[in-house]
Each structure stands twice: as structure tokens, then as C-alpha cells.
Amino acid sequence: MAISPFSFFINSRSAVFTTSLLQHMIFKLNYDFQISTDLYHLHFEEGREPHATIKRTPESAIVYMPKGFRFEGAASLEWANKVLATALRNNAQVILTQRLRNIATTHNIQFNRLTIKDVSTRWGSCSSLRNVNLSLWLLLLPSHLIDYVIAHELCHLKELNHSPAFWAELDKLCGGTGSAKRLDKELGTLERAIMAQRIK
Numbered sequence: 001m002a003i004s005p006f007s008f009f010i011n012s013r014s015a016v017f018t019t020s021l022l023q024h025m026i027f028k029l030n031y032d033f034q035i036s037t038d039l040y041h042l043h044f045e046e047g048r049e050p051h052a053t054i055k056r057t058p059e060s061a062i063v064y065m066p067k068g069f070r071f072e073g074a075a076s077l078e079w080a081n082k083v084l085a086t087a088l089r090n091n092a093q094v095i096l097t098q099r100l101r102n103i104a105t106t107h108n109i110q111f112n113r114l115t116i117k118d119v120s121t122r123w124g125s126c127s128s129l130r131n132v133n134l135s136l137w138l139l140l141l142p143s144h145l146i147d148y149v150i151a152h153e154l155c156h157l158k159e160l161n162h163s164p165a166f167w168a169e170l171d172k173l174c175g176g177t178g179s180a181k182r183l184d185k186e187l188g189t190l191e192r193a194i195m196a197q198r199i200k
Contacts, residue, residue, distance in 0.1 A: 027197050029080045030071045039095065039143040042087060054087045058094055061087045085118050085136065092116050092136035099143075100132065100150050107173055109154045124153045128160070148174065148183050 027033065034043040040059055047053055047064030055062045063083060071080055093116050100114055112130040119135045126132050132153050138146050151173040159166035170180040 026078065026081050027084070029077060029084065031065075035140060037140075037142040039146065040091065040139045042084075042139075052083045054083075056087075056090060058091070061091060063087050088136045088139050089116070089118065092134075092139050096134050096136075096138060096146070096150075099146060100134070100154075103147060103150050103173065104154055107154070109157060111154065111157060123149045126153045126156045130157055132157075145183075148180075 029044070031044050031046065035041060042061045042063065044063045044065055046067065046069065048067055049064070050066050052066055052069075053064045055064070065080070065083070069076070069080075071077060096116060097114055100111070103109075104111055110130065111126075111132050113132070115131065115133045116136055117133055119133070119137070122135065123138055123141075124132065124134045132150075134150070134153070138149060141149070151170060155166055155170045155173065159169050167180055171177050174180045174183060
């Protein structure tokens with residue numbers, strides 16, 4: 001089963017400027033599970049070794065689970081999700097760094113430092129020191145939603161709020177007047193897709 005597209009929603013009430021994830025990134029994994037977007041592909045296979053191994057390219061990963069492994073029981077599923085996060089980490093460092101730099105350069109926005117984190121409570125955040133934090137779980141999203149999260153955080157380096165001025169600035173990065181709100185509505189609709197894939 002493909003788990004993308006995913007969605008996020010804007011936490012406009014937060015004092016910390018973030019784009020927010022659902023609280024628990026624990027998925028109902030099995031050997032049919034895959035991430036398949038226009039930007040990234042990942043799937044599981046049963047391996048021949050007694051431990052998990054990961055075969056990566058810049059835009060994909062194959063996760064080979066231990067020989068005989070079954071996605072059964074809470075402990076096994078929790079461990080499998082940790083393997084999934086490990087598989088995403090290196091690809092996220094390359095892909096997200098490049099996309100952040102491209103968007104920042106295009107719109108002449110200066111940031112200080114990017115940190116990729118295994119964070120399951122938010123897609124991204126920024127600080128008054130102009131540092132940007134992005135979750136490795138962004139690779140679950142199609143490229144235009146990744147870019148939206150990045151644009152959201154970069155706009156907070158100009159407007160430290162969710163005021164009309166912030167949304168106007170975000171519109172400039174997202175394609176024109178009203179584009180940010182339209183993306184927000186699209187992403188809200190897609191929220192149900194990620195809900196269906198989580199362990200409740």
C-alpha cells in the first residue's frame with residue numbers, strides 16, 4: 001500500500017512557529033508498505049541476513065528486514081518504524097538541504113543553519129537565530145508539500161507570526177494571491193490519508 005500523498009496542517013495558535021505533524025509517527029508496517037512520491041521511493045523486502053540492511057540511492061531506499069522477520073506485535077512494529085526512520089535519515093539530509101537552499105536562494109531569504117531531526121510532532125520549525133529545523137519525515141510528502149513546509153518556515157524568518165502579512169509573504173513563495181490558503185485546504189483534506197496509516 002502506498003502511503004503518499006500525506007498532509008500537514010498549520011498550527012496557527014502556537015507561540016513557536018512550526019508546521020505540525022500528528023503526534024505519533026508509528027505506522028502499520030508490512031511488506032506491502034511503500035512510500036512512493038514524485039520525489040522519493042522506499043519499500044521493504046525480507047532479507048537474507050539476521051539484521052536489517054538498507055540499500056540507498058539519492059532518491060530511494062530498499063529496506064531489507066531480517067530473515068524471517070514478521071511485522072507482528074507492538075515491539076516488532078516499534079522497531080520496524082525505527083528502521084524506517086533510519087532509512088529516511090540520510091536521504092532527507094541530501095534532499096531537504098538541496099530544496100531549502102534552492103527556495104531560499106530563489107526568494108533571496110537568508111537562513112543560518114539547517115538541522116534535520118527525527119521529530120514526530122512537527123514538520124518544521126525556525127528560531128530567532130534564523131536556524132531552520134526540518135523533520136526527516138518530510139520525505140513522506142510529495143515535493144510540492146515539502147516545498148510548502150520549507151516556504152512556511154522561511155517566511156517566518158521575515159514575519160514571526162501568522163498575521164495577514166505572513167500569509168501574503170507566503171503567497172509570494174507559493175504561486176500568487178490565495179495560493180497558500182489553497183494549499184492549506186488541500187493538505188487538510190489529505191490529513192485523513194496519514195490518519196489511516198497510523199497505529200491508533
